[in-house]
Amino acid sequence: MLDKTIYKQILNASFNAPIDVEFWDGEKVSYGDGEPIAKIIMHEVIPVKDIMSHASLTFGEAYMDGKIEIQGDIQKLVTTVYNSKDSFLNSSKFAKLVPKHSHTEKKSKADVQSHYDIGNDFYEKWLDPTMTYSCAYFASEDDSLEDAQWNKVRHILNKLNAKPGEKLLDIGCGWGTLIFTAAKEYNLEATGVTLSQQQYDFVTKKIEAEGLQDRVHIYLEDYRELKDKYDHVTSVGMFEHVGKENLEAYFEQINHLLVENGTALIHGITGQHNGAGVDAWINKYIFPGGYVPNIAENVEHIMHASLQIDDIEPLRRHYQKTLEIWTENFHNVSEEVISRYGERFYRMWDLYLQSCAASFESGNIDVVQYLMTKGPSGTDLPMTRAYMYQADTKHGVK
Template sequence: MLDKTIYKQIFKASFNAPIDVEFWDGEQVSYGTGEPIAKIILHEVIPIKDIMSHASLTFGEAYMDGKIEIQGNLQKLVNTVYSSKESFLNNSKFSKLIPKHAHTEKISKADVQSHYDIGNDFYEMWLDPTMTYSCAYFASEDDSLEDAQWNKVRHILNKLHTKPGETVLDIGCGWGTLMFIAAKEYNLEATGVTLSQEQYDFVSHKIEAEGLQDRVHVYLKDYRELEQTYDHVTSVGMFEHVGKENLEEYFMQVKNRLVDNGTALIHGITGQHDGAGVDAWINKYIFPGGYIPNIAENIGHIMTSSMQIDDVEPLRRHYQKTLEIWTENFHHVSEEVISKYGERFYRMWDLYLQACAASFESGNIDVVQYLLTKGPSGTKLPMTRSYIYNADIAHNVK
């Protein structure tokens, strides 16, 4: 009979809340005291060498393939793994090997399309009607997800302190929500770039349908190909895709796309401490080429670019809540997703959404908005932050 001692040591070190584990031979072990938050069922032996070298990838694939079953709250289970300093995700003795990833324009395009070009119909199943796939902004606990996504866009535009007739560039524009609000509510000329064919087609059709050809423009191109300058630049959920080796160039491109004294609002997932870096499972199955920088990395690149910082706002709890609502929405369409994409695909996305919610809940990662100026800090901005919240009220950020 296989000695399960090492497996038991890993489980004992990895959870700071009570759980039950059922091994492949039927043995059941309880860890911690009190009511278990979840039960882990291992249907097969998982090679120790795989756990030791590729922990998140090994367990992620085992869950996708049904070799591991989770009974109970998956988000809480992952949260307790992140919260334990001795867990296989945090302790160096259980460290994972992370492959390097190139980020040429061709590879970046392939990486983005592998995620976003699953099909607009897939995202329409569980996103809100704004088709916004990034952290929402809950001005009130009672906000719906749709309201919170409108809040986020307006909060960003309000921070920029825009004036009618000015121009704004949205790097990684998604399905265009920010651009359409910028044009229709703030009377700005908005330009967006994306590498996703599906997003480009969606935005192009909407521009034509709403008769906004003179105020909204979208291009299917890499942000590094741009040459024009704009009064404002926004980029939401984008720098996580550019790769560690390209972060300096990314922030330099933000600066180069701004007019003198222009303002930029950069919104993205950021580690408060060491940062999450690259997760092998997410890198392979969800975001090829992804990298989450820590806050010091981003600040360093901002300094190198000679932009100046006007405001930094963490929104960790907002993304946790966003992901929890996405998870609930995703569960409501489980049968449809499984029918169209298969059980393994459904389990992969379910794990992704809940693991990310747990990562934000535990403080393993954060999402931060950086308000930046090309030129002396605050030259075009009021003296205090009150202008942001006054504008939020005026623009119905609930």
């Protein structure tokens, strides 16, 4: 009979909350005191050498393939792993060197399309009507997800202190909510750039349908190829895709794209402690080529790019709540997703959404908005932050 001692040692050290475990031979073990937050059922033996070498990848694939079953709240379970200082499974305990990954324009396009071109109909099933796939901004606990996504877009535009008629570029524009809002509510000439064919097609049709050809533009192009100058640059959930080796060039390109004294608002996932880097499972199955920089890396690159920081705002709890709502929405369409894409695909995305929520809940990662200026910091910005919140009120961010 297989000795389960090492499995029990790993499990005993990995959680700071009570859990139940059922092994492949029917043996049941409880860890911790009190009501268990979840039950883990191990249907098959998982090689210890695989756990030791790539823990997140091994357990992620085992869950996708049904070798492990989790009864209960996955988010809570993963949060306890991150919060357990002695956990072998904690990312800080088995972190690997960042793997080399090509970020050529061709490879970057393939990586982006592998995730975002699953199909607009897939994302429509569980995103809100704005089709915004990034952290929302909950000005009130009672905000719906749709309200919070409108809040986020307007909060970003308000920080720029943009004037009617100015030009704005959104790098990685998604399905276009920000550029359409910039044009229609702020009277800006707005341009979006994406590598996703489906997003490009979606925005192109919407521009034509709304008759905004003179105020909204969309390009299926790599941000590194852009040449024009803009008064303002935004980029939401984008720098996580550029790769560690390209981060400095990414911020330098933002500098090149801005007019003198122009402003940029960059919003993205950022590690504050040990949360930066690459998760092997997410890198293989969800975001190939992805890399989450820590806040010190970004600040250093911003400085090297000769951009000046005007404001930094962490939004960790906002992304946790966004992901929790996405998870609920995703569960509500589980039968449709399984019917279309299969059980394994559904389990993969469910694990992804809940484990990301756990990462934000535990503080393992954060999401931060960086407001920057090309030129002396804040030359064309008001003296205090008050203008941001006054504009938020004016534009319905309560």
